[in-house]
Amino acid sequence: MSTQSYRLRVNGADHEVAEGWIGESLLDVLRDRLGLPGAKNACEEGECGSCSVLVDGVLSCACLVLAAAAIGTEITTVEGLGAEGALTDVQQAFIDAGAVQCGFCTPGLIVAIHDLLDQDASPERLVVEEALSGNLCRCTGYGRILEAVDLVAARRSAS
Amino acid sequence: MSNVVVPTTLDEALALLAADPQLSPLAGGTDFMVEVNHGARRPVRVLALRAVAELRGWRRDGDVLVIGAGCTYVSMADPAFAVAAPALAQAARTIGSPQIRNVGTIGGNLATASPAGDTLPVLMALGARVEVASTEGTRTLAVDELITGVKRTVLHPAELITSVRIPVARGPQEFCKIGTRNAMVISAAGIAVVLDREAHTVGCGLGSVTAAPVRATDAETFAAEAIDWSTLRAGAGTTERFGTLAADAATPIDDHRSTAAYRRHAIGVMARRALERCLS
Amino acid sequence: MTDVATHRRTGAPRVGESAPRPDGVAKVQGRFAFSSDLFAENLLWGQTIRSPHAHARIIDIDIREALSLPGVHAVLTADDVPGELHYGLEHQDQPVLAADVVRYFGEPVALVAADHPETARRAAAAVVVSYEPLTPLVDSALAAQADPIHPDGNVLRTLTIRHGDLDATAAVVVEGTYEVGMQDQAFMGPESGMALPSADGGVELFVSTQWLHADRRQVAGCLGLPEDMVRITLAGVGGAFGAREDLSLHVHLCLLSQHTGRPVKMVYRRPESFVGHVHRHPARMWYRHHADTDGTLVKVEARLLLDGGAYASSSLAVIANATCFAAGPYRVPHADIEGTVVRTNNPPCGAMRGFGAVQSCFAHEAQMDKLAAALALDPVELRRRNALATGDTLVTGQVITGAAPVAEVIDACASHPLPDLAAVDEQPMMHRPGGAGRTADAHHVRRATGFALGFKNLLFSEGFDDYSSAVCRLENGAVTITCACAEVGQGFVTLAQQIAREELGIDEIVLAPAETATVGSAGSTSASRQSWMSGGAVQAACRAVRGRVLQQVARRRGVALDGLVLRDGIIESLDGSVRVDLADAVDGPIEETAEYHHRPTQPLDENGQGDAHVSFAFAAHRAVVDVDPELGLVRVHDMTTAQDVGRVLNPLQAIGQIEGGTAQGVGLAVMEELIVEDGIIKNRSFTDYLIPTTLDMPTVRIAALIEEPEPDAPFGAKGIGEPPTISSTPAIVAALRAATGLELTRVPVRPQDIALPRS
Structure with a gap:
């Protein structure tokens, strides 16, 4: 197997990847080599959003990023969103709104919603729906998730 | 030598490619990585194109829009882009998910050469020219010269798609596609209709209903003659006939995404509706 | 102090x-920590070798090349199973690894453990299995007469309900045939787990599942170990919906771990997951309803045929539900109902949310609408006139002793304010049928409403403790x-x-x-x-x-x-x-x-009569759909529901169950189906098995949660997970019929079913 050693910058810290098979996706490397299982493995073809991360600030599916080619980028995963153990407002809203059931889609949605609200502080419902249309959830029917987004937007504008 | 290289210039990328036949070009990764993840592709060495500055973005060059092969779908959904290329912007917005649109590229859509590639019917309708380069030089191809069949192109291993040139819109344009879900869906049938009010021509490209990209030339010729170009109106039955002729150009198949009969029907309906929108 | x-x-x-x-x-x-997030020192990765055929004889399995690859630690076949060679939830008929015959596409044949997942995949590809393909039995209608594809025969169960006067008839008779396609649970977290050898020679298994102790019984049997040497711990479960009731990789992980003496992890990728668990049974159903001119139901006749696929799984209980609830939540004095589930070489089917009631509800609700049309009665009124109540008798002869606020459920749902039925013009294009595909202008869209009522049993039935x-x-x-x-x-x-x-x-x-x-x-x-x-x-x-x-x-x-x-x-x-x-x-x-323990129930007798169920829950949905009839594309615009819940124990979680269950019903109505051709699943991915996105799901409006306490239940609360999935699908299809005038006898309703109804 063709391998490569390289360094990735994830959540502000450098990580060495020693002799990784070059076919490994960023999702594989985060989960299996770097101990960051927050990005989830549900489809591995970009059709579910469970592995959403930010690569240089761009919302991406980690399963579609060749890890060894992501050298020199800043990668942010769900683990890197909040300050040391504290909940972000999006995470808190998910709990308050009842947006979590099995939780498998949750980390990807949290990352996607942060990305959305960083670009548009109080998005229209349709904008939210389109922005989250790449994140499948099988438990909730999305009702409480959309509620959580509204809750964050309302709390941000109130503060 | 490193097994994964990330060049920053096109010359560097082409030189690397010329020197190493086992080097696989990687653009947005949205097709490439699916194959790797499912074991259908086992890369030996990889040429990541993400840092090649010449391939990025788009620019206007007079009446021509020059789109870098690395231009992402999200960049094409940009309002400024949409003014110059409305149908391409519409098509770009229907591709995959926001995550896919953030990284997927027009060059990748061409190189993958899937019949369901959503930009392809638009590029066909616009008569796009695709620039291909290697260390030997460059050549320019029409989309249907580049793509010869399902996931088949005439690209040599040492060649890269570098840009796509399309005319800046000179009239209304429409893109539609069929999916059984309201978002994030592969097209079961797609169509682009492009009117050029100066040249008095109609372009009509079809998606997911032929093995290689085609234009519905009979429909195009008929509409170009039927349209009153000064008022952008057409007589009764024009859009209906246009739809019929467009459907006649489709050679769809039955598969797990749809049936041939439905696909042909849908092309006819979408062609009619798209032209109606262009003429209204 | x-x-x-x-x-x-x-x-x-x-x-x-x-x-x-x-x-x-x-x-x-x-x-x-989900089951796919587990890690241990010295970990090996498992991979399953699966049949590419729906039906074939195994001639030979050559593992030599795979075993010789660097990093490969084990390659196992049926010969390496130390205990019981078969497992099963109710009926022990499914091989741990196929030995002589494979009976469905994707059936496990061999296992590999290696030090890297990619090495395991390459080793799996290097295992050479020689097959002699056999003709697959894929038509459930032919299964009963066909040569048995399993030593236990092709008819898994037939249940006959004969209630009242079988010769009864009435002034108005409507008849129809209906079909339900194969739905998948499509949970987000794929099958995964990790097994570790324990010091006493036993095994520790961390796995996502629905029933730990039933897993232990089956796993211990196959490993030839006493149950106390198999310790199973629930790992984080990424959704289930029925698909984790059967074993998947459980025994395989333990075999590899026992064989190598090392921790072994396995994670299915999505294409493997689609063949790695059971699905919702496809159904073909014939119905004939007899009613008086005032709409009073007199008799229901039905013949149900469910395709169980290659192995029994929970088919015996699924067909019992489909049959017991075939007449719907209505007073039906006379009934002649027969349900059969057969074995074929299609993918095995078993539990999915709604469990048999989903299939027959789609049919009985279509029949109720047909009857309403024949009687020129309002469909909601017809349901109200026949609605079950406490003290009524089911077609199984069982008298409902618990809460049955069916009329309240109907009234609450039907009387909830409707959205503006003429507001299609104001919809953004993204919310019209076709959505992002930009296919429909406002004048292409028709809006209509439909109503449906459903019910099912809570807890296990037929004498099961x-x-x-x-x-x-x-x-x-x-x-x-x-x-x-x-x-x-x-x-x-x-x-x-x-x-x-x-x-x-x-x-x-x-x-x-x-x-x-x-x-x-x-x-x-x-x-x-x-x-x-x-x-x-x-x-x-x-x-x-x-x-x-x-x-x-x-x-x-x-x-x-x-x-x-x-x-x-x-x-x-x-x-x-x-x-x-x-x-x-x-x-x-x-x-x-x-x-x-819940109160004991009884088995059904030869006429399908008996107090077989503990309790029942009811729900109604009213759907408002937008349809583009010419292209056959649909967007569900509004879902309103009312449900019999006994008592709400946690309001936010109740809403979540109802919204989520309704979404799965939306999926079955208009997009979700595993396409199976000659036994082969054609759409084993989230690219092609479509479930609703944010742009497909309307707001679910809960008109009422009817809180009539269930006498036997703790806090008076009824289970709430399944009813939303039962009545949502038929409500949507009723609305589509109202919008298009088509019969639409099959779900999911595909674009061509609307656009090209005669093709």
Whole structure:
């Protein structure tokens, strides 16, 4: 197997990847080599959003990023969103709104919603729906998730 | 030598490619990585194109829009882009998910050469020219010269798609596609209709209903003659006939995404509706 | 003694309140360990070699090349299974690894363990299996007459219900045939787990599942180990919906771990997941309804045929549900119903949310609309006139003794304000049929409404004692609850805390891991049963602890036991002489184990008669759909529902169950189907097996949660998970029929079914 050693910058810290098979996706490397299982493995073809991360600030599916080619980028995963153990407002809203059931889609949605609200502080419902249309959830029917987004937007504008 | 290289210039990328036949070009990764993840592709060495500055973005060059092969779908959904290329912007917005649109590229859509590639019917309708380069030089191809069949192109291993040139819109344009879900869906049938009010021509490209990209030339010729170009109106039955002729150009198949009969029907309906929108 | 005020409850939510999930923080931070997130030192990765044929004889399996690859530690076949060669939930007919014949596409044939997942995949590809393809039996209608494809035969079960006068008829008769395609549970977290060898020669298995103890029984049998040497712990479950009731990789992981002496992990990728679990049974159904001119139902005749696929799984219970509830939640004095489930070389089918009732509800509700049209009656009124109520008799002869507020459910849903039926023009294009594809302008869209009613049983039926167990331990003022109930996302962990708080008045409730080694069976997380059954076990265990605490206090303080009460964590005597904090009331820990059983049920007799079910839950949906008839594209615009819930234990979780269950019904109505050709699944990916996105789901409006307490149930609460999935699909199709005038007898409704109805 063709391998490569390289360094990735994830959540502000450098990580060495020693002799990784070059076919490994960023999702594989985060989960299996770097101990960051927050990005989830549900489809591995970009059709579910469970592995959403930010690569240089761009919302991406980690399963579609060749890890060894992501050298020199800043990668942010769900683990890197909040300050040391504290909940972000999006995470808190998910709990308050009842947006979590099995939780498998949750980390990807949290990352996607942060990305959305960083670009548009109080998005229209349709904008939210389109922005989250790449994140499948099988438990909730999305009702409480959309509620959580509204809750964050309302709390941000109130503060 | 490193097994994964990330060049920053096109010359560097082409030189690397010329020197190493086992080097696989990687653009947005949205097709490439699916194959790797499912074991259908086992890369030996990889040429990541993400840092090649010449391939990025788009620019206007007079009446021509020059789109870098690395231009992402999200960049094409940009309002400024949409003014110059409305149908391409519409098509770009229907591709995959926001995550896919953030990284997927027009060059990748061409190189993958899937019949369901959503930009392809638009590029066909616009008569796009695709620039291909290697260390030997460059050549320019029409989309249907580049793509010869399902996931088949005439690209040599040492060649890269570098840009796509399309005319800046000179009239209304429409893109539609069929999916059984309201978002994030592969097209079961797609169509682009492009009117050029100066040249008095109609372009009509079809998606997911032929093995290689085609234009519905009979429909195009008929509409170009039927349209009153000064008022952008057409007589009764024009859009209906246009739809019929467009459907006649489709050679769809039955598969797990749809049936041939439905696909042909849908092309006819979408062609009619798209032209109606262009003429209204 | 401590000042009791410092230990007063701080207001943590109790039964009836929207308590937050105890696993919520870990889940939103990405720290919750799902079964695919596990890791151990010295880990090996497992991979399954599967049949590419729907039916074939295995001539030879050559593992030599695979075994010789660097990094490969084991390649196992059926010859390496030390114990029982077959497993099964109800009927032990499924090989751990196929030995001589493969009976479905994707059936496991061999296993590999290697030091890297990619090495395991390459080794799997290097295992050479020689097959002699056989003609697959793929038409369920031919199965009964065809040569048996399994030694146990092709007819898994036929259930006949003969009730009342089989010759009865009436003034109006409507007839129809209906079909339901193969739906997939499509949970997000793929099958995964990790097995580790333990020092005593046994095995530790961490896995996502719905029923730990049923897994243990099957795994131990196949490994040839006593049950106590197989210790199974629930790993984080990424959704279930029925698909984790059967074993998938459980035995395989343990075999590889036992063989290599190392921890082994396996994670299915999505294409493997689609062949790695059972699906919802496809159904073909014929119906004939007889009614008086005033709409009173007189007789229902039905013939149901479900395709069970290659192995039995839970087919025997699924067909019982489909058949028992075939007439719908209506008073039907005469019934002649026969349901059959057969074996074919199609993918095995088993449990999915709604469990048999989904299929027959689609048919009986279509029939009710057809009957309403024949009678020129309002469809809602027809349902109201025939609606079951407490005291009525089902077609199985069982009298409903519990709550059955069916009329209330109908009325609440039907009378909820409708959205503006003429507002299509104001819809953004993204919300019209075709959505992002930009196919429809406002004038292409027709809007219409449809209504449907459904019901099913709660808990297991036909004499099955699906008890649950729980342990409550009070120590130093803290309560720990141990229960093997599989938390799959539904929120039992939240309820368990709420129930313990309610019973003991203590805020801090610790939940021990769900595992087989520490507690007895909790039964399956299915059949809308855990709030009732494991909720009942937790309640009983807490009450037993409370009883012992009160006894100790009474004895030590010399007061009468019946003069003591426990409220909000404080034990008080009625005369005011005793007032002590629960935390300080007793010396040493108190632990009580409780087993909760529902009232016994009976098997059905040869005429399908008997008190086979414990309880029933009812729901109604009203759908408003937008359809583009020319292209056959659909967007569900609004879903309104009312549901019989007994009592709401956690409002936020109840809403979540109803919204989520409705979404799965939306999916079945208009997009979800596994396409199977000659036994081969063609769409094994989320690219081609489509489930609703945010842009496909309308807001689900809950018109009412009808709270008529169920007499037998803890807190009077009924299970709420399944009813939303049952009536949602037929309501949508009813609306599509109203919009298009087409019969639409099959779900999912495909674009060509509307656009090209005669093709």
